[in-house]
Amino acid sequence: xxxxxxxxxxxxxxxxxxxxxxxQRVGASGFYILGEEVERFESEAAAYCGTRFALGVANGSDAxxxxxxxxxxxxGDEVITCPNSFIAxxxxxxxxGARPVFVDAAHxxxxxxxxxxxxxxxxxxxxxxxxxxxxxxAMDEISAIxxxxxxxxxxxxxxxxxxxxxxxxxxxxxxxxxxxxHPVKNLGVLGDGGLITTDDPELFGxxxxxxxxxxxxxxxxxxxxxxxxxxxxxSAFASVKLKHLDAWSDRCRQIASLYRGGLEGVVxxxxxxxxxxAVYHNFIVRSEQRDRLASHLxxxxxxxxxxxxxxxxxxxxxRELGHREGDFPEVEAQARTILSLPIYPELQDEEVAYxxxxxxxxxx
Amino acid sequence: MTEPDRTFLPRQYEATSALxxxxxxxxxxxxxxxxxxxxxxxVVARGDFTLGREVDxxxxxxxxxxxxxxxxxxxxxxxALFLSLKxxxxxxGDEVITTPYTFFxxxxxxxxxGARPVFVDIRExxxxxxxxxxxxxxxxxxxxxxxHWSGKPCDMDTILDVAARHRLPVVEDACHxxxxxxxxxxxxxxxxxxxxxxxxxxxxNVWGDGGVATTSNDGIAAxxxxxxxxxxxxxxxxxxxxxxxxxxxxxAVVARHLLGKLDAITSARIAHAAYYDERLRSIPxxxxxxxxxxxxxxxxxxxxxxxxxxxxxxxxxxxxxxxKVHYPIPMHLQPAAQEFGxxxxxxxxxxxxxxxxxxxxxxxxxxxxxxxRVVDLIERFYAGTTR
Numbered sequence: 190x191x192x193x194x195x196x197x198x199x200x201x202x203x204x205x206x207x208x209x210x211x212x213q214r215v216g217a218s219g220f221y222i223l224g225e226e227v228e229r230f231e232s233e234a235a236a237y238c239g240t241r242f243a244l245g246v247a248n249g250s251d252a253x254x255x256x257x258x259x260x261x262x263x264x265g266d267e268v269i270t271c272p273n274s275f276i277a278x279x280x281x282x283x284x285x286g287a288r289p290v291f292v293d294a295a296h297x298x299x300x301x302x303x304x305x306x307x308x309x310x311x312x313x314x315x316x317x318x319x320x321x322x323x324x325x326x327a328m329d330e331i332s333a334i335x336x337x338x339x340x341x342x343x344x345x346x347x348x349x350x351x352x353x354x355x356x357x358x359x360x361x362x363x364x365x366x367x368x369x370x371h372p373v374k375n376l377g378v379l380g381d382g383g384l385i386t387t388d389d390p391e392l393f394g395x396x397x398x399x400x401x402x403x404x405x406x407x408x409x410x411x412x413x414x415x416x417x418x419x420x421x422x423x424s425a426f427a428s429v430k431l432k433h434l435d436a437w438s439d440r441c442r443q444i445a446s447l448y449r450g451g452l453e454g455v456v457x458x459x460x461x462x463x464x465x466x467a468v469y470h471n472f473i474v475r476s477e478q479r480d481r482l483a484s485h486l487x488x489x490x491x492x493x494x495x496x497x498x499x500x501x502x503x504x505x506x507x508r509e510l511g512h513r514e515g516d517f518p519e520v521e522a523q524a525r526t527i528l529s530l531p532i533y534p535e536l537q538d539e540e541v542a543y544x545x546x547x548x549x550x551x552x553x
Numbered sequence: 554m555t556e557p558d559r560t561f562l563p564r565q566y567e568a569t570s571a572l573x574x575x576x577x578x579x580x581x582x583x584x585x586x587x588x589x590x591x592x593x594x595x596v597v598a599r600g601d602f603t604l605g606r607e608v609d610x611x612x613x614x615x616x617x618x619x620x621x622x623x624x625x626x627x628x629x630x631x632x633a634l635f636l637s638l639k640x641x642x643x644x645x646g647d648e649v650i651t652t653p654y655t656f657f658x659x660x661x662x663x664x665x666x667g668a669r670p671v672f673v674d675i676r677e678x679x680x681x682x683x684x685x686x687x688x689x690x691x692x693x694x695x696x697x698x699x700x701h702w703s704g705k706p707c708d709m710d711t712i713l714d715v716a717a718r719h720r721l722p723v724v725e726d727a728c729h730x731x732x733x734x735x736x737x738x739x740x741x742x743x744x745x746x747x748x749x750x751x752x753x754x755x756x757x758n759v760w761g762d763g764g765v766a767t768t769s770n771d772g773i774a775a776x777x778x779x780x781x782x783x784x785x786x787x788x789x790x791x792x793x794x795x796x797x798x799x800x801x802x803x804x805a806v807v808a809r810h811l812l813g814k815l816d817a818i819t820s821a822r823i824a825h826a827a828y829y830d831e832r833l834r835s836i837p838x839x840x841x842x843x844x845x846x847x848x849x850x851x852x853x854x855x856x857x858x859x860x861x862x863x864x865x866x867x868x869x870x871x872x873x874x875x876x877k878v879h880y881p882i883p884m885h886l887q888p889a890a891q892e893f894g895x896x897x898x899x900x901x902x903x904x905x906x907x908x909x910x911x912x913x914x915x916x917x918x919x920x921x922x923x924x925x926r927v928v929d930l931i932e933r934f935y936a937g938t939t940r
Binding site for chain 1: 577578579580583586589590593594597598599600602603628629630631632656657658660661664665752753759760761762783784785789790791792793794795796797798799801802803804878880881882884887888889890
């Protein structure tokens with residue numbers, strides 16, 4: 190049996206008719222930039238996340254970058270985030286002109302709130318917790334500390350659309366949130382795409398300007414801006430998929446629970462706290478024999494990945510930040526032992542069983 | 554602040570289908586979208602959504618058109634400009650010389666790169682006046698960014714000469730100028746880097762945002778490829794903190810579908826422009842676009858200068874012709890430009906021209922009947938005002 194790590198074609202097969210209809214509708218309209226399709230998806234996404242506003246942008250990186258710019262964060266400022274994320278989480282801070290300040294992760298891979306306060310300096314402007322793997326960060330603790338220090342909280346929700354924290358959806362838990370709609374995400378379009386949510390009308394207004402050249406109207410530019418728009422075509426695809434998202438998240442949680450049942454005691458498996466509902470963008474297990482386990486699974490035809498083998502603070506691009514090995518021991522230890530197993534709604538029970546059996550056979 | 558506008562729509566997307574003769578011809582252009590859909594289905598079956606084979610092929614084909622060794626697909630024309638400046642090392646404290654008569658993105662890209670735009674007035678042909686560039690160069694100047702406005706290449710020999718004397722790279726804003734040529738050489742191959750937009754209303758267009766940067770410099774091309782994709786050397790190693798600005802694979806499919814039609818699109822636009830020239834020449838209140846035998850103008854827009862422009866525009870729109878102004882307010886007088894300290898009178902040619910310019914529909918699906926109607930309406934308008 191072959192179990193690919195990602196299999197986007199399966200979802201496309203299931204949705205082919207709906208996506209084709211969307212393609213035909215947008216194609217025939219001749220309206221490909223902003224407009225009705227984008228606005229429709231934006232209202233659906235805002236309603237889904239429980240926020241007043243949602244804005245479609247070009248990709249998940251821009252979905253984090255634009256809120257930082259809209260908050261006026263720039264040179265001389267610091268923004269706190271995690272070193273165990275996709276490179277874009279730190280990059281957007283650098284792109285805004287600010288300095289990323291890292292805080293080690295807790296055992297659940299998310300920013301450790303107990304270490305947050307020590308990282309705050311007079312230059313800190315915002316905290317950007319990552320809801321890694323689709324599990325919400327410890328938002329109550331983070332928000333309380335942020336409020337005490339007057340910091341904005343921007344959720345890096347790139348992997349976490351649909352997840353809930355004390356009943357509320359990610360995207361509605363901070364000042365603003367950025368989602369990625371990259372094809373492999375839980376809500377993925379057929380190309381690059383991103384989404385910003387916020388309740389703040391001023392922030393919404395500023396981001397609306399920034400994503401479209403700073404244009405107040407066709408002829409007046411109030412601020413030099415960017416070009417970062419979610420294509421109308423991709424918005425139409427996103428609308429189609431959003432209708433299925435909750436069912437997909439349920440299925441991912443079901444797969445996670447199958448994995449847990451089959452692998453408990455064999456490898457370390459993630460679990461939900463009672464107040465969180467993770468959406469399992471990734472299902473990460475931990476083992477001291479990670480590399481050998483990965484090769485074993487590969488021989489069995491099972492695709493796995495490591496999210497992420499080199500923490501951001503040890504990347505070549507981060508040299509100027511002056512970190513070294515040992516700065517974030519929890520994240521560094523995780524990087525050596527974590528392995529992501531295949532998880533997507535279309536994964537069949539037999540495939541899950543085969544993955545479980547293959548992991549178990551490695552340790553047998 | 555009150556409830557903000559949901560979304561600002563470029564005007565071409567608001568009224569367009571209410572008019573008979575307009576700038577938006579996309580439903581016609583994509584009448585054969587089933588062909589594109591079939592090709593997209595193949596991409597989807599391969600799960601090949603980010604960069605990948607279709608983007609590689611498109612880039613090779615595009616480089617052949619631009620006459621460069623490399624073409625790099627990016628998120629938009631704006632990002633093509635911005636990433637080019639970053640690839641050349643433009644940063645805080647630097648200056649980039651450009652024209653005040655352009656779309657906002659030209660300046661937005663310079664500001665985003667951290668630099669300060671330094672404007673130079675234009676000539677009557679709407680392009681930067683090369684004779685004025687040298688006076689604008691300072692020790693902080695890092696690049697010259699001429700815009701091939703409307704699809705007419707700038708006077709590149711003079712610009713390149715000034716640039717060479719001061720060892721400055723030249724980034725061509727060729728967003729309007731695919732398949733345009735200057736003394737036989739293609740726009741996009743004339744400077745250090747060329748930047749193209751494939752916005753839905755460009756001559757080569759996709760179904761959303763898309764852009765291309767062209768260059769024959771291997772090092773710059775490699776740098777651009779790094780910068781557009783998070784600075785990633787591979788999945789797990791990041792060489793430099795960088796951007797996410799990729800041409801969607803799906804859009805590369807649309808673009809490749811159109812590449813085969815590009816010669817026909819360009820020829821049709823040139824023919825329509827020639828037809829307008831011919832008929833409009835007899836109207837004394839209208840000045841047709843300046844021609845230069847050494848360049849091939851591809852007419853992304855057909856811009857005339859005319860008397861009583863605002864009234865004429867209203868008259869044309871009232872009669873179903875989507876006449877537009879690209880653009881009424883120069884960059885140096887925009888609210889966003891206040892920080893640069895320019896004022897009225899700084900660029901007299903540009904400031905005069907923006908009050909006179911009018912763009913007439915010139916897309917490839919225009920018929921000669923429609924063109925005749927446009928010209929008849931203009932004739933009648935001036936006959937009325939002179940009566």
